[in-house]
Amino acid sequence: MLSISRTCAMTLALAGVLASTALSAIPAAAQGPTGGQPTSGEPTATEFYVPKQNHYHExxxxxxxxxxxxxRAAADSLGEMISTPQAVWVTGSDPTTVTQEVRNTTHRAAGKRQVPVLAAYNLPFRDCSQYSAGGAxxxxxxxAWVDALAAGIQDRAAMVVLExxxxxxxxWYTALDGNLEWCQPAEANSATAAAERFEMLNYAVDQLKALPNTKVYLDGTHSAWLGTGEISSRLVKAGVQKADGxxxxVSNYELTERQLKFGSWVSQCIYYATEINPGAYGSCASQYYPASPSDFSTWGLTDAWYAQNVGAAANAPSSDELAHFVIDTSRNGRGPWVPSASYPDPQVWCNPPSRGLGYLPTSDTGNELADAFLWIKVPGESDGECSRGLTDNDGVDPEWGRVDPSAGAWFPEQAVDLIANTSAPVRP
Structure with a gap:
């Protein structure tokens, strides 16, 4: 088990960093699509809501x-971490309770002149019925659940991270390459499950965007997952052109600099395959080609493809015509985990050790397509009970020396580990 005393060598620097408000916490290393630095931290940025219900008592x-x-250093830094704006996850199944909880959250945020980030998480077969199983x-x-969510927001400001x-x-989804994907739950109707997923997401976008002050964002995965064309085609089917982006x-560890590039490619691929060469999602350049996913120095090749095929097109889009995006920076300060030991299934996404907090939440990203850096996954929350594929270890995670808390539960050892390993620069 990771000992709390491991943080004894931590300096007081993090406490000073986290003490900055969301209005002034601007990442020094964030690069815009043209290489520009973030703008000045004058009070033009959104102030995001700081909830107390996210494992506050633990x-x-x-x-x-x-x-x-x-x-005391670790205690102070942990206090600053939980006082940083982060998302409120809306997961309850009872519509009446959902309306009341969301109404309470948006009322409290409005009273503080802050914008709450709501992570709406209730789709049938969410997480393919794995660690975070549940949902409608x-x-x-x-x-009906979406209607309850909308009723809780009404005309108050909110940012919804949808599913x-x-x-x-x-x-039961067939990808662009014609292959059926791995998620095939026996309880789902194989003939209708995928179409129903898009129906539900479109309904949610329509209902939430009908509210006057709600921004809605759909799942764009991340740069180490789906290719640009694949996720772009899914986003269009789900209604991204009606949403804010x-x-x-979310809940992952990929570096922000890579997400900024990947996000810009997805935005441009959506435009390319809907306005320039309709339906040609498979032609979009990605992190896999002509770039090499493991060699960031090659990603300029994909930038060049979009510069030629989108930026130089006769009907080239402005930034306002492209889908925007937000990035979860809560735990990506040191990037993804590379295990030093060999495991049957390393589960690199599941409670990896020695990760660190990322850029503080801000809407001043310095990138014209990136609307915000957010703490969507609550730092200190477990990703689930990770066994690394071992079957003879009584469920003990060998990286932590204990059975990990269930998904969404507070993980105290991981909380102090994230603080101890914080490395993301923040411009003073």
């Missing part, structure tokens, strides 16, 4: 334990 107990053990049981139930993994994992890297 974190407070951990802070008290750290103080009593003499580790049918299309009608999901639509993480909702487009990355689709039950898409989100990247």
């Amino acid at each position: 974190a407070q107990r951990q802070i008290a334990d750290l103080r009593s053990s003499g580790d 049981t049918d299309v009608a139930g999901y639509k 993480p993994d909702g487009l990355g994992i689709i039950p 898409f989100f990247l890297n």
Whole structure:
């Protein structure tokens, strides 16, 4: 098990970094699509909502334990971490309760002149019934749930991250290459499940965008997952052109600099395959070709493809005509995990050790297509019980020396690990 004392060597620097408000916390390394730096941190950026219901009491107990053990630096930094804006996950199945909880959240945020980020997570067969299984049981139930969500928001400001993994994992879906994907739950109707997924997402976009002050973003996966053309085609089917855009890297660890490039490619691929060469999603350049996914120095090849095929087109789009995106930076300060040991299934996405907090939430990203860096996945929350594919270890995660908490539960060892390994620069 990771010992709390591991954080004793941590400096007080993080506490100072996290103490910055969302209005002034601007990543130094964020590059815009033309190489520009973030703009000045004058009070033009959105101030995002800081909820207290995200494991607030567990974190407070951990802070008290750290103080009593003499580790004041870790205690202070953990306090700053939970005081940073982050998403409120809406997962309850009862529509009446959902309306009340969302109404409470948006009222509190409005009273503070802050914008809440709501992660709506209730699709049938979400996460393909794996670690985060659950959700509505049918299309009608999901639509009623969306109506309840909208009723809780009404005319108050909100940013909705609509169904993480909702487009990355689709039950019984046939991809652009004609192959049936791996998510094939026996309980789902193989003939209708994929079409119903798009029906439900389109319904949610329509209902939420009918609200006057709600922004809606759909699942764009991340740069180490689906190719640009594949996710672009799914986003269009789900209604991205009616939404405000898409989100990247939720609950994952991919570096922000890669998401900025990937997001710009997805935006341009959507435009290319709907306005320039309709239906040609498979022709879009991606992180897999002509670039090499493991060699970031080659990603300029894909930039060049879009410059030639979209930027230089007779009907080249402005940034306002392209889909925008937001990036989850809550745990990507050190990028993805590369295991040092060999496991049957390393599960690199599941509670990887030695990761760090990423850029603080801000809408001042310095990139004309990136609307915000957000903490969508709550740092300190477990990804699930990760066994690394081992079957004779009583469920113990060998990287942490314990059975990991269930998905969404507070993971105190991981919380202090994220703080100890924070490395994302923040411009003063």
